Amino acid sequence: MSCKFRLLLENADQLVVICQKEEEFLLLEGMQHLVVLEKASLVIGNDGYIKAIGPTETIHGQFSHAEFETVIDCSGKCVLPGFIDAHTHPVWAGDRVHEFTMKLAGATYMDIHQSGGGINFTVEHTESASEEELFCSFKQRLERMLRAGTTLVECKSGYGLKLDTELKMLRVIERAQREMDIGISSTYCGAHSVPKGKSVKEATDDIIEHHLPALKQMALNDEIHVDNIDVFCEKGVFDLESTRQILLAGKAIGLHLNFHGDELNPMNSAELGAELGALAVSHLEEISDEGISALAAAKCSAILLPTTAYILRLKQPRARDMLKAGVIVSLGSDFNPNAYCFSMPLVMHLACVNMKMSLKEALAAATINAAYSLGRSHTHGSLEVGKQGDVVIINAPRFVLTNLM
Numbered sequence: 001m002s003c004k005f006r007l008l009l010e011n012a013d014q015l016v017v018i019c020q021k022e023e024e025f026l027l028l029e030g031m032q033h034l035v036v037l038e039k040a041s042l043v044i045g046n047d048g049y050i051k052a053i054g055p056t057e058t059i060h061g062q063f064s065h066a067e068f069e070t071v072i073d074c075s076g077k078c079v080l081p082g083f084i085d086a087h088t089h090p091v092w093a094g095d096r097v098h099e100f101t102m103k104l105a106g107a108t109y110m111d112i113h114q115s116g117g118g119i120n121f122t123v124e125h126t127e128s129a130s131e132e133e134l135f136c137s138f139k140q141r142l143e144r145m146l147r148a149g150t151t152l153v154e155c156k157s158g159y160g161l162k163l164d165t166e167l168k169m170l171r172v173i174e175r176a177q178r179e180m181d182i183g184i185s186s187t188y189c190g191a192h193s194v195p196k197g198k199s200v201k202e203a204t205d206d207i208i209e210h211h212l213p214a215l216k217q218m219a220l221n222d223e224i225h226v227d228n229i230d231v232f233c234e235k236g237v238f239d240l241e242s243t244r245q246i247l248l249a250g251k252a253i254g255l256h257l258n259f260h261g262d263e264l265n266p267m268n269s270a271e272l273g274a275e276l277g278a279l280a281v282s283h284l285e286e287i288s289d290e291g292i293s294a295l296a297a298a299k300c301s302a303i304l305l306p307t308t309a310y311i312l313r314l315k316q317p318r319a320r321d322m323l324k325a326g327v328i329v330s331l332g333s334d335f336n337p338n339a340y341c342f343s344m345p346l347v348m349h350l351a352c353v354n355m356k357m358s359l360k361e362a363l364a365a366a367t368i369n370a371a372y373s374l375g376r377s378h379t380h381g382s383l384e385v386g387k388q389g390d391v392v393i394i395n396a397p398r399f400v401l402t403n404l405m
């Protein structure tokens, strides 16, 4: 082993490891027992991966002859894994502030959507924006997410709908993956809305016959690498059958299934996600009891989005029922022109206050479980040797009271 390392975080009051047995996710019981080391240190190697973690004295002894590029004294501070934002729509042009006024006056999300606003408004502005403009605003948004402690973020396309604009968005995401110091999981969301002038069937066929083969070819050419496929499964958008067809076609080209469901109307989306082997379904404000059982049995994560229920005044997702039933609960900011939130700390806060999750449950949902929902829990979501060294240092001595655990 080389004697040069990138970073030593020394003597943290609390080092919140989350879990230490290579767990892929935590369920209700595991969330109550997050692993927290006190007076502890952590070493990150030149490759960016965690090399050692343990009591300050032990690490001090083991690395007494090592050289570190940077040493940070974490006395009086608390170290957490970087937050993972499991659901965002961050590439777009054209704000929708006027829609907030309409909503305050009583319009619903679907009223606005059906009158050509909402997603379709953003689609028009994103189509006319240049790739460079989209990249610049996206970059600023990612920088703000990083400043709020997010180190891995799921980023969707979905304001293109036409193949060309979807590819423009995915190229912008790909460029950020290469150029920026934030981890990105890229999601093709061409079925985010039915394009003007097309029926659901025509849109579904276009995606299956043209978009997905193009993505497959671009992956083979090493041009664009997409991780997940998403569909907005909702009354008046993509119904259950078209959602199934699109997801199956995405699965056939190797994409993880991770889609919007049961948000405004009960659609049996959770049941569909479980049946198809989806990694995750997002929203779920209108999930059924059967949907909850199906997610638990299939180990399909529920990505809950407290900002959406807040801004649209929807009923809160049933986080407690899901946790009790054994569902893998994750969190995301749902950053988009309708829910303008960069901050996973705020998302965790809303999850606690509005969805009645505990601090520990919210942190596990924003780290190891969010990593699971993106198929990344082998490398992200906890501070374990061999995982990526993504950390947040907070200027406070504790995240949790260990004697109350």
Ligand SMILES: N=CN[C@@H](CCC(=O)O)C(=O)O
Pocket: 089, 118, 119, 122, 232, 260, 263, 308, 334, 336, 337, 338, 339
């Ligand atoms: N519900 C569908 N998609 C987004 C909203 C996108 C938009 O309104 O632009 C969501 O997750 O909340």
Ligand SMILES: [Zn+2]
Pocket: 087, 088, 089, 260, 334
């Ligand atoms: Zn969304």
